[in-house]
Amino acid sequence: MGQNSLDVSELYILYKSYFISIAYKMLGSLSDAEDIVHDTFIKLQMKEIHPTDIKNIKSYVSKMVVNRCVNELQSSRKKRETYVGTWLPEPIVQGMQWDPSEKIIQDDQLYYTFVVLMEKLSATERAVYVLKEALDLKHNEIADLLNITEINCRKVFSRAKQKMNVSFGEEYTPYEIQQDQITKFISALSRSNVQEISEILTSDVILIADGGGNVATAINQIISKKRVLSLLSAIATKFFKGKEAQAIIVNNQPGVLILKDEEVVGVFSFAWKQNTNQIERIFYVVNPDKLKHITIH
Missing domain, CATH: 3.10.450.50 (Nuclear Transport Factor 2; Chain: A,)
Incomplete structure (x- = not known):
């Protein structure tokens, strides 16, 4: 890595849990989420990006992760269709102690019921929902990222939000x-x-x-x-x-x-x-x- 390149290892340490939480919400699989985040950082390191080339590196990497998750969801769709019984997300077991402050990933949207609800969404709906809710990106930014129109992006988000509004309380x-x-x-x-x-x-x-x-x-x-x-x-x-x-x-x-x-x-x-x-x-x-x-x- 060049001297003026982005310090990928430091970025990985800072945001690893955050990116894994995004990928996990997209995929419902912790092991797949960890693999995607790991591979994303390997690719990022190979790019040798200069820090001044990207305004918001956290958002930039998040987009990379979401894109890889969309590809993974589309490729694994047939496996889900032939799955025996109901497909449930991998549970994230965080410890034995009764201490809610010890959250490995600080994210209320990581509740198991929330991740189960994500299964109601298509790959595109998941991507739009996560990019909007987790990253607070604008619809035109999401549209550019996913190669869809802004109008379509708004419709997809509205549809996804309606499905996700079914709450277990x-x-x-x-x-x-x-x-x-x-x-x-x-x-x-x-x-x-x-x-x-x-x-x-x-x-x-x-x-x-x-x-x-x-x-x-x-x-x-x-x-x-x-x-x-x-x-x-x-x-x-x-x-x-x-x-x-x-x-x-x-x-x-x-x-x-x-x-x-x-x-x-x-x-x-x-x-x-x-x-x-x-x-x-x-x-x-x-x-x-x-x-x-x-x-x-």
């Missing part, structure tokens, strides 16, 4: 309540008595599982308290034998980690209803391919 449930309910959830699983958590579930609660065809689990969404409790009971009495559950932080919120012989075999994430503070969504990832990146300290 998790941000309104006090953290202490979330923590208390997770403790009850773990106790219910451990003692195979799921009826004791009936009161903390909404009547129309939905459980969505992802085994990816590698682990036997429900392929379709399980809807209603009765059916969800029935499945949780089966999990507690059959799948849970020889395993332990631990309270963790998943995507900046309380969640549950399932371990067997110190190996991660499942992750529960949750969404809470705004007015009642009850759990209205349960996301259950048991696909080993989506858990292999998780390390326990």
Whole structure:
């Protein structure tokens, strides 16, 4: 690298987590997000850019990352179409401590429910939404970047925002309540008595599982308290034998980690209803391919 070139290594240290959060929201895969950010910085280093050549290097690299994510989404579309069951994002497990200030990526839009909602968007909708919401770019700037008209860009953003406005209300449930309910959830699983958590579930609660065809689990969404409790009971009495559950932080919120012989075999994430503070969504990832990146300290 030339003496007057951009210090890419310093930039990487400063903004790595930020760029990974953008890529993760686009892809729903932490491992893919890390790969894309790493490859982006390698390409950036090869360019030998002078610092004065770019007004906003953070925005410049973000655009590079988003472009690579769009390409990745388009190339992986067929894989998603043939996926066995429901495709859920890789959960980001951040630690065992009940301390919301210890967020690896400081971003409320990293909530698991938010990343799940991103799956409703097309590759272009995701790109427009992230560039507008995360980077606050103007529509004409986004249009130039994605090679679409400004009018079309506005329409795409409006459509994406409408889809993303479907909120599960998790941000309104006090953290202490979330923590208390997770403790009850773990106790219910451990003692195979799921009826004791009936009161903390909404009547129309939905459980969505992802085994990816590698682990036997429900392929379709399980809807209603009765059916969800029935499945949780089966999990507690059959799948849970020889395993332990631990309270963790998943995507900046309380969640549950399932371990067997110190190996991660499942992750529960949750969404809470705004007015009642009850759990209205349960996301259950048991696909080993989506858990292999998780390390326990």
